[in-house]
Amino acid sequence: xxxxxxxxxxxxxxxxxxxxxxxxxxxxxxxxxxxxxxxxxxxxxxxxxxxxxxxxxxxxxxxxxxxxxxxxxxxxxxxxxxxxxxxxxxxxxxxxxxxxxxxxxxxxxxxxxxxxxxxxxxxxxxxxxxxxxxxxxxxxxxxxxxxxxxxxxxxxxxxxxxxxxxxxxxxxxxxxxxxxxxxxxxxxxxxxxxxxxxxxxxxxxxxxxxxxxxxxxxxxxxxxxxxxxxxxxxxxxxxxxxxxxxxxxxxxxxxxxxxxxxxxxxxxxxxxxxxxxxxxxxxxxxxxxxxxxxxxxxxxxxxxxxxxxxxxxxxxxxxxxxxxxxxxxxxxxxxxxxxxxxxxxxxxxxxxxxxxxxxxxxxxxxxxxxxxxxxxxxxxxxxxxxxxxxxxxxxxxxxxxxxxxxxxxxxxxxxxxxxxxxxxxxxxxxxxxxxxxxxxxxxxxxxxxxxxxxxxxxxxxxxxxxxxxxxxxxxxxxxxxxxxxxxxxxxxxxxxxxxxxxxxxxxxxxxxxxxxxxxxxxxxxx
Amino acid sequence: xxxxxxxxxxxxxxxxxxxxxxxxxxxxxxxxxxxxxxxxxxxxxxxxxxxxxxxxxxxxxxxxxxxxxxxxxxxxxxxxxxxxxxxxxxxxxxxxxxxxxxxxxxxxxxxxxxxxxxxxxxxxxxxxxxxxxxxxxxxxxxxxxxxxxxxxxxxxxxxxxxxxxxxxxxxxxxxxxxxxxxxxxxxxxxxxxxxxxxxxxxxxxxxxxxxxxxxxxxxxxxxxxxxxxxxxxxxxxxxxxxxxxxxxxxxxxxxxxxxxxxxxxxxxxxxxxxxxxxxxxxxxxxxxxxxxxxxxxxxxxxxxxxxxxxxxxxxxxxxxxxxxxxxxxxxxxxxxxxxxxxxxxxxxx
Numbered sequence: 001x002x003x004x005x006x007x008x009x010x011x012x013x014x015x016x017x018x019x020x021x022x023x024x025x026x027x028x029x030x031x032x033x034x035x036x037x038x039x040x041x042x043x044x045x046x047x048x049x050x051x052x053x054x055x056x057x058x059x060x061x062x063x064x065x066x067x068x069x070x071x072x073x074x075x076x077x078x079x080x081x082x083x084x085x086x087x088x089x090x091x092x093x094x095x096x097x098x099x100x101x102x103x104x105x106x107x108x109x110x111x112x113x114x115x116x117x118x119x120x121x122x123x124x125x126x127x128x129x130x131x132x133x134x135x136x137x138x139x140x141x142x143x144x145x146x147x148x149x150x151x152x153x154x155x156x157x158x159x160x161x162x163x164x165x166x167x168x169x170x171x172x173x174x175x176x177x178x179x180x181x182x183x184x185x186x187x188x189x190x191x192x193x194x195x196x197x198x199x200x201x202x203x204x205x206x207x208x209x210x211x212x213x214x215x216x217x218x219x220x221x222x223x224x225x226x227x228x229x230x231x232x233x234x235x236x237x238x239x240x241x242x243x244x245x246x247x248x249x250x251x252x253x254x255x256x257x258x259x260x261x262x263x264x265x266x267x268x269x270x271x272x273x274x275x276x277x278x279x280x281x282x283x284x285x286x287x288x289x290x291x292x293x294x295x296x297x298x299x300x301x302x303x304x305x306x307x308x309x310x311x312x313x314x315x316x317x318x319x320x321x322x323x324x325x326x327x328x329x330x331x332x333x334x335x336x337x338x339x340x341x342x343x344x345x346x347x348x349x350x351x352x353x354x355x356x357x358x359x360x361x362x363x364x365x366x367x368x369x370x371x372x373x374x375x376x377x378x379x380x381x382x383x384x385x386x387x388x389x390x391x392x393x394x395x396x397x398x399x400x401x402x403x404x405x406x407x408x409x410x411x412x413x414x415x416x417x418x419x420x421x422x423x424x425x426x427x428x429x430x431x432x433x434x435x436x437x438x439x440x441x442x443x444x445x446x447x448x449x450x451x452x453x454x455x456x457x458x459x460x461x462x463x464x465x466x467x468x469x470x471x472x473x474x475x476x477x478x479x480x481x482x483x484x485x486x487x488x489x490x491x492x493x494x495x496x497x498x499x500x501x502x503x504x505x506x507x508x509x510x511x512x513x514x515x516x517x518x519x520x521x522x523x524x525x526x
Numbered sequence: 527x528x529x530x531x532x533x534x535x536x537x538x539x540x541x542x543x544x545x546x547x548x549x550x551x552x553x554x555x556x557x558x559x560x561x562x563x564x565x566x567x568x569x570x571x572x573x574x575x576x577x578x579x580x581x582x583x584x585x586x587x588x589x590x591x592x593x594x595x596x597x598x599x600x601x602x603x604x605x606x607x608x609x610x611x612x613x614x615x616x617x618x619x620x621x622x623x624x625x626x627x628x629x630x631x632x633x634x635x636x637x638x639x640x641x642x643x644x645x646x647x648x649x650x651x652x653x654x655x656x657x658x659x660x661x662x663x664x665x666x667x668x669x670x671x672x673x674x675x676x677x678x679x680x681x682x683x684x685x686x687x688x689x690x691x692x693x694x695x696x697x698x699x700x701x702x703x704x705x706x707x708x709x710x711x712x713x714x715x716x717x718x719x720x721x722x723x724x725x726x727x728x729x730x731x732x733x734x735x736x737x738x739x740x741x742x743x744x745x746x747x748x749x750x751x752x753x754x755x756x757x758x759x760x761x762x763x764x765x766x767x768x769x770x771x772x773x774x775x776x777x778x779x780x781x782x783x784x785x786x787x788x789x790x791x792x793x794x795x796x797x798x799x800x801x802x803x804x805x806x807x808x809x810x811x812x813x814x815x816x817x818x819x820x821x822x823x824x825x826x827x828x829x830x831x832x833x834x835x836x837x838x839x840x841x842x843x844x845x846x847x848x849x850x851x852x853x854x855x856x857x858x859x860x861x862x863x864x865x866x867x868x869x870x871x872x873x874x875x
């Protein structure tokens with residue numbers, strides 16, 4: 001497939017017929033792409049579409065089974081990150097590759113100096129770093145320890161590291177996954193400065209709005225195949241979504257419901273880490289029936305502690321947690337299940353399911369003491385299996401049957417399994433932590449519709465998500481977590497993404513613009 | 527060449543893996559046998575004959591297999607829950623110690639009552655020995671490999687001290703050995719005029735029982751879940767700490783029972799050479815059996831046969847019986863490789 005942009009600036013990168021197979025999975029199927037100087041190419045696709053594999057081949061982490069790569073007109077030897085670096089390709093990984101215990105300058109200079117020199121030329125390196133930083137508006141503190149930096153600063157350091165090595169082609173793997181909306185906007189500004197200087201950028205994403213905010217060209221991958229390449233300006237969201245999924249997708253549409261009585265109440269809840277650092281700091285929160293409360297925030301601002309608290313894994317150090325009006329004194333996971341809490345954990349692989357066990361064994365894991373599944377300590381395997389068959393059918397879990405090993409299921413089907421385990425019993429409260437992270441669009445819309453069905457049936461939903469679009473689409477009320485504290489509940493139709501972004505960054509003074517004064521007096525705005 | 531994980535391991539391959547490992551180990555040790563100058567085939571022939579070639583050989587092998595089944599089960603039960611109990615040797619001696627104390631005339635009971643009491647005392651002593659390291663593990667995260675392994679030496683020194691002191695048999699001509707257990711505490715012989723005793727029946731019964739517990743009961747279900755993913759088990763509401771401690775009691779108890787059965791079924795009294803490393807061989811047995819309670823029986827018979835057969839062979843040929851230790855060690859290494867190959871697929875390129 002050729003780029004729709006004919007002629008124009010010099011072609012800096014050409015991928016031809018790249019194929020890569022992992023066992024039975026064809027991760028990349030005959031992919032050809034070209035990239036020109038000054039161009040931002042967005043590589044769009046769902047999880048598992050092959051985006052990261054393709055870029056890892058380009059950067060030499062993997063060797064393609066077939067196909068060739070040409071950079072600046074010269075063939076790139078496969079399987080050598082060093083050759084890729086020398087050819088002017090720089091990669092910023094999703095998970096940063098910086099050493100926390102070194103300074104920014106050391107991190108950037110490391111590997112560029114000869115091992116056999118007596119001393120390194122720090123002042124030259126510093127001059128060069130500051131020069132680059134100024135030219136592209138990438139603000140960093142050269143002597144700060146990387147461990148002390150914010151996520152946005154670390155990303156800038158990663159980009160500078162690539163530029164320091166004379167990268168002319170920059171690959172960014174899901175660069176905005178960890179950024180607030182404002183930080184993302186700053187990143188896109190940087191990309192424009194880079195391309196103005198003649199650099200070419202490939203950025204990997206599965207978020208539509210970023211594609212339109214930052215790219216010139218968009219290439220869509222689906223199931224390892226390149227399904228389309230378009231100039232970004234000549235396409236629209238609906239079309240791209242359809243290309244990505246292979247069929248049209250409807251966004252979730254919650255019906256308006258009036259909230260009922262409270263199912264979860266937190267009053268002044270404080271939780272400290274083992275080192276005494278506050279994870280939750282005087283949190284007040286109420287979730288009512290027929291209501292979805294969304295918790296927004298950059299990860300690491302207390303969401304994990306909140307989820308563990310409601311899951312029954314930890315207890316408040318002070319303050320009170322009540323369910324359906326009764327105070328929970330000694331919450332443990334089994335107690336929370338008995339009280340009607342459906343818990344969807346953040347990490348379904350390590351906390352949600354036992355991969356080595358069968359599907360039916362995982363489905364009864366929260367209630368195997370029920371007389372339906374065991375008598376006098378002996379499992380009723382027949383009853384458990386037929387129960388599993390019922391749940392599998394009701395929740396559309398694609399698997400060979402109740403005896404299939406759970407780790408063979410896809411991420412989406414694992415999540416359906418967890419939904420089946422928790423939602424099949426008509427819960428009063430649903431704790432959904434990152435319920436759609438890593439799922440493809442089809443599974444995402446299934447999870448959303450199940451959560452909304454449960455809301456209609458009378459459950460309250462506590463939705464913790466890093467995806468603001470998800471929160472704004474599902475939640476009736478939103479609260480933002482920052483440094484272990486929560487803002488008062490904000491009705492979803494009165495906040496914008498940019499306001500949420502400011503709140504996520506700690507600018508709680510804007511709460512005055514969102515909420516009437518009367519409500520603020522009861523809240524604890526910073 | 528590279529390894530790719532298999533999505534599912536077929537049953538035939540899982541059964542074939544230990545057989546292949548044993549064949550490979552035999553082939554490797556053939557080199558050592560050849561080095562001594564002995565004819566390899568005749569040596570292995572004699573080894574086989576010495577293990578199962580006669581009524582006597584067969585009962586000897588079964589006698590030898592009895593403690594190996596029990597220590598093999600002890601290792602299998604613990605390893606399944608990812609509790610790395612390397613201390614079965616020490617737990618075995620603690621069980622034997624309890625047997626000579628409780629069964630040494632302290633209680634005046636008829637055989638039908640005394641034997642269960644002595645066996646249970648042995649299990650309790652073994653179980654409690656492992657409980658300490660297990661509690662350190664769940665409470666403070668202390669590595670149980672280190673604590674259980676080192677406890678073996680502590681226990682051996684304790685036994686040595688007791689056999690030189692308070693437990694020393696006054697009629698024992700000065701040898702460091704305990705007084706014999708009461709006649710009522712002795713396990714009955716299974717076959718007249720052989721050494722084969724009812725400990726084998728207990729061991730076989732327990733391996734079937736443990737298999738049923740593992741697959742059919744809540745206990746087994748919880749153990750497997752905690753072993754495979756403790757975080758998910760805790761999230762689902764299982765009492766992970768209690769399950770770990772329960773597993774420790776069971777594992778240590780099985781090893782302790784091995785010691786009690788050796789004392790009451792075979793030796794009659796306690797010495798410091800009661801066990802030629804049954805506790806450590808139990809680990810090999812469990813690995814060869816891929817931690818399956820029924821498989822443990824087959825693996826224990828194999829290991830016992832190697833030891834008994836090698837003794838017989840070394841009497842007829844210039845091959846020392848240490849070849850048995852080498853064979854057992856080689857089969858463990860081959861089994862680890864076979865286990866890897868069963869879980870992965872080898873690919874060119």
